[in-house]
Amino acid sequence: MALLEIENLSVMFGSASRPLRALDGLDLCMEQGEVVGIVGESGSGKSTAGLALMGLIDYPGRVTARRMSFADRDLLMMPESERQTLRGKDIAMIFQDPLASLNPCFSIAYQLEETLRVHQAGTRAELRSQTLALLRLVEIPDAEQRLDAYPHQLSGGMCQRVMLAMAIACNPRLLIADEPTTALDVTVQAQMLELLTGLQKQRGMALLLITHDLGVVAQVAHRVVVMYAGQVMEQGRVPDIFDAPRHPYTQALLASLPEYNVGRKRLATIPGNVPSQHERPQGCVLHPRCSNAQEICRTLVPDPAEFPNALVRCHFPLDKTVGPCKQNLTA
Amino acid sequence: MLGFFLRRAGLVVPTFLGITLLVFSLIHLIPGNAVEALSGERGMDPARYARLMNEFGLDQPLYQQYLQYLWKIMQGDLGRSIITHEPVLGEFLSLFPATLELSCCAMLLALILGLPAGVLAALKRNTLLDYSVMGVSLTGYSMPIFWWALLLILLFSVTLGWTPVSGRIDILFDLPPITGLMLIDSLLSGESGAFKSALSHLILPTIALGTIPLAVIARMTRSAMLEVLREDYVRTARAKGLSRLRVIGIHALRNALIPVITVIGLQVGTLLAGAILTETIFSWPGVGKWLVEAIHRRDYPVVQGGILLTASIVILVNLGVDILYGIINPRIRRSS
Ligand SMILES: Nc1ncnc2c1ncn2[C@@H]1O[C@H](COP(=O)(O)OP(=O)(O)OP(=O)(O)O)[C@@H](O)[C@H]1O
Ligand SMILES: [Mg+2]
Numbered sequence: 001m002a003l004l005e006i007e008n009l010s011v012m013f014g015s016a017s018r019p020l021r022a023l024d025g026l027d028l029c030m031e032q033g034e035v036v037g038i039v040g041e042s043g044s045g046k047s048t049a050g051l052a053l054m055g056l057i058d059y060p061g062r063v064t065a066r067r068m069s070f071a072d073r074d075l076l077m078m079p080e081s082e083r084q085t086l087r088g089k090d091i092a093m094i095f096q097d098p099l100a101s102l103n104p105c106f107s108i109a110y111q112l113e114e115t116l117r118v119h120q121a122g123t124r125a126e127l128r129s130q131t132l133a134l135l136r137l138v139e140i141p142d143a144e145q146r147l148d149a150y151p152h153q154l155s156g157g158m159c160q161r162v163m164l165a166m167a168i169a170c171n172p173r174l175l176i177a178d179e180p181t182t183a184l185d186v187t188v189q190a191q192m193l194e195l196l197t198g199l200q201k202q203r204g205m206a207l208l209l210i211t212h213d214l215g216v217v218a219q220v221a222h223r224v225v226v227m228y229a230g231q232v233m234e235q236g237r238v239p240d241i242f243d244a245p246r247h248p249y250t251q252a253l254l255a256s257l258p259e260y261n262v263g264r265k266r267l268a269t270i271p272g273n274v275p276s277q278h279e280r281p282q283g284c285v286l287h288p289r290c291s292n293a294q295e296i297c298r299t300l301v302p303d304p305a306e307f308p309n310a311l312v313r314c315h316f317p318l319d320k321t322v323g324p325c326k327q328n329l330t331a
Numbered sequence: 332m333l334g335f336f337l338r339r340a341g342l343v344v345p346t347f348l349g350i351t352l353l354v355f356s357l358i359h360l361i362p363g364n365a366v367e368a369l370s371g372e373r374g375m376d377p378a379r380y381a382r383l384m385n386e387f388g389l390d391q392p393l394y395q396q397y398l399q400y401l402w403k404i405m406q407g408d409l410g411r412s413i414i415t416h417e418p419v420l421g422e423f424l425s426l427f428p429a430t431l432e433l434s435c436c437a438m439l440l441a442l443i444l445g446l447p448a449g450v451l452a453a454l455k456r457n458t459l460l461d462y463s464v465m466g467v468s469l470t471g472y473s474m475p476i477f478w479w480a481l482l483l484i485l486l487f488s489v490t491l492g493w494t495p496v497s498g499r500i501d502i503l504f505d506l507p508p509i510t511g512l513m514l515i516d517s518l519l520s521g522e523s524g525a526f527k528s529a530l531s532h533l534i535l536p537t538i539a540l541g542t543i544p545l546a547v548i549a550r551m552t553r554s555a556m557l558e559v560l561r562e563d564y565v566r567t568a569r570a571k572g573l574s575r576l577r578v579i580g581i582h583a584l585r586n587a588l589i590p591v592i593t594v595i596g597l598q599v600g601t602l603l604a605g606a607i608l609t610e611t612i613f614s615w616p617g618v619g620k621w622l623v624e625a626i627h628r629r630d631y632p633v634v635q636g637g638i639l640l641t642a643s644i645v646i647l648v649n650l651g652v653d654i655l656y657g658i659i660n661p662r663i664r665r666s667s
Contacts, residue, residue, distance in 0.1 A: 054570055056569055056570060076443060084573075084574065086572070086574050087569070087570060087571070087572040087573060088572030088573075089572055092570065093570045095563060095566070097563055100562065100563040100564065101563045101564055101566070102564055102567065103564040103568065103582050103585075103586070103663055104564070104586065104661065105585045105586055105589075105659070105660070105661060106582075106585075107661075114571065114573070115571045115572075118571065118572055118573055118574075120570060120579075132536040150661040152661070152662050163567070166567075166571065186472065196445065230411070237473045297333070
């Protein structure tokens with residue numbers, strides 16, 4: 001039995017008469033200990049997906065799904081109180097901006113102990129020593145001295161380590177990391193990623209890594225979900241998809257990676273921008289930017305089609321024998 | 332923390348000197364003659380005039396007069412009332428508890444109602460509740476105190492007869508002043524009904540005086556809360572699995588209180604200004620009523636001393652608020 005099973009998860013903002021689909025029919029299945037990457041340009045609904053899993057989409061946002069279960073428990077039917085005990089304990093999440101994500105008015109120790117306190121019993125001294133152990137686990141130097149520090153006294157990298165310590169405090173089975181390195185200095189990004197994947201392996205937790213860096217996905221993820229304008233374009237195992245993408249969008253994303261552009265003067269780019277929620281095109285959401293678009297793409301939304309180890313949402317999936325960069329997207 | 336405290340305290344000295352300068356100039360700015368103003372006598376013969384000139388030190392150069400004035404203040408000598416011939420400081424101290432009691436109750440009312448009202452309005456923003464809270468508080472804020480007080484008296488005292496019109500306690504009770512705070516003294520006296528009487532006298536003045544701070548605090552709490560609820564750390568607090576009450580009551584409110592505390596500090600000045608009107612209308616025997624009467628009687632030493640003391644209290648309270656601000660906001664405390 002899979003740890004997380006999601007079918008047709010959608011999140012809608014806006015009024016009932018003018019709904020805005022931030023997330024449109026996400027299917028996702030995760031096993032215990034699996035690392036899944038979600039990639040996509042800005043505004044493609046990655047964070048929305050993570051927050052919906054946490055149950056943190058607020059009114060007026062509306063979450064619907066055909067099925068949404070975690071460790072055999074139905075997240076859709078679960079009362080809010082039960083969902084709350086799940087949050088931070090079995091499913092945890094860290095965010096993009098670590099300094100803003102910590103409360104400026106409370107010390108590091110307070111914020112960490114608080115997480116432990118709501119999910120488990122323990123004396124003050126026990127909590128304190130557990131907190132210290134957590135700070136050491138995420139490799140914060142001089143952990144003792146940092147206990148009573150306030151977030152503004154720490155660097156961004158340190159804050160993200162504290163966030164990570166807080167997230168894994170209660171041994172979650174699923175960790176959602178929403179662009180955990182984007183806001184950090186380039187020099188500490190690699191360290192942070194290493195720490196994250198190291199802890200993931202050590203604790204055997206499932207990791208949903210949200211990023212827009214395909215390179216990171218290639219490095220750490222087992223499977224990848226490629227999103228565009230709220231929809232999943234393609235998902236499957238990392239080696240398959242990186243070797244032979246079936247979706248023109250995935251292919252274009254790969255073509256824009258520096259690794260595929262060795263010897264060229266300019267990086268390949270995808271022309272145009274992600275359409276805003278208000279101006280989603282008819283038919284396939286990608287067609288205005290896709291060079292392979294035909295008449296049917298302009299009128300009919302493609303359904304996800306199953307391939308061995310992959311799901312592809314395209315009327316004209318690419319031939320498996322054609323590698324990336326051989327076909328190109330043009331405006 | 333100590334450095335922060337000292338810097339704030341250091342600001343008090345120049346402010347205080349500024350006020351003494353203003354108060355000192357007052358006597359020389361009033362039309363007519365300073366000797367007549369200070370002695371309250373008119374048409375005196377030249378010999379007495381010269382003696383009083385000398386007695387008040389008015390024959391000396393201005394800067395010397397000012398220094399002498401400062402020196403006297405340092406020793407707690409604020410002069411004597413022209414009417415009662417009592418020391419100004421003594422009169423002030425005996426009346427101040429009444430003003431303190433009224434102001435504290437008004438501020439307490441403003442906090443007890445204003446903070447929750449602001450938080451609720453923010454949580455239910457753009458609902459009927461939000462619009463009602465904000466509408467009522469805007470009305471309260473724009474209402475002139477004297478008119479509002481008269482409306483209250485007309486409704487509750489005259490028409491309904493629920494509360495007394497004036498004073499601090501029924502004249503039947505003759506309580507010895509122990510703390511000067513009537514609510515406490517009436518309890519200590521052990522006389523039955525005394526506390527109830529004191530309380531019923533306090534209700535209307537408290538409402539009249541507390542309305543404006545209440546409105547300001549409710550509006551400020553709402554906007555600070557709205558801002559804070561959008562912050563990432565509130566999302567983190569929820570992601571940790573904290574209850575809604577904890578997320579709002581601890582993580583959000585603690586941050587929202589920072590700007591609210593500044594506003595509360597600023598309201599203390601408004602409160603004392605309002606106390607002057609409120610005490611006059613309700614015949615509340617406090618510093619405000621005393622000052623107004625002194626102005627009517629041209630009792631200049633009292634006016635001077637009263638203004639100086641009231642202003643000093645506002646300065647000190649603001650210093651206290653600044654320090655509280657430093658305690659509640661770690662970013663200020665540590666970085667400075
Ligand atoms: N609370 C909200 N109310 C209205 N629209 C929202 C809300 N949250 C997100 N959206 C919209 O949903 C869409 C997807 O947003 P989301 O934050 O999930 O994108 P993302 O893929 O995480 O982008 P980024 O890479 O910039 O983080 C965007 O168009 C955004 O404007
Ligand atoms: Mg995002």
